[in-house]
Amino acid sequence: MIGRILGGIATSLLFSAFESWLVAEHNKRGFDPQWLTITFSKAIFLGNGLIAIVSGLFANLLAENLGFGPVAPFDAAACFLAIGMAIIMSSWSENYGYPSESKDLMAQFKVAAKAIVSGMLNPSHQTAHNQICI
Known part of the structure; x- marks a missing residue:
């Protein structure tokens, strides 16, 4: 029970930290406020929905069809996270918020x-x- 509560808190912090960064960066760069609404709606459909489905299919392909075993999806996730980290570290600037x-x-x-x-x-x-x- 405690693990589930802490997991829920961690997930809330994960999403709210990114959303806070996105809103602050959006406003700092002076983008049209309407674009923020479009970005969040696309993030929910593509990021939370479509990508989750494709990831599940890819994990099943690795584990079952290609025979790499039950740990292969986790190894693939680690590879994608490392690629994403490299892209983010090389192209995003640090956001310290508003002074x-x-x-x-x-x-x-x-x-x-x-x-x-x-x-x-x-x-x-x-x-x-x-x-x-x-």
Whole structure:
């Protein structure tokens, strides 16, 4: 049970860290706000849906049809991760976020907690994604 809870937290952090980077980089480069909506919709369809299906078929091909065994999909995933890491390290710049006057970690946590509580208390607020796109 604890492992499932920690896995859920880790997955949430994984997606929110990338999405935060994407929004900050998008705004920093001055792209059209409408493009962000298009990017997220394509990421959900292609990244979460279509690529997952193709990955499963490729894993089955490696493990069953080509006879490389049950560990082959994990080895293939490690190869694709290494290729992706090399591409990202060579072509992406570091994103440090927006400079703020208060670099105090506790102050930043308080601001984040206040935003979360205000969103929970007033469910009529639009989602953060919609507010960014407007």
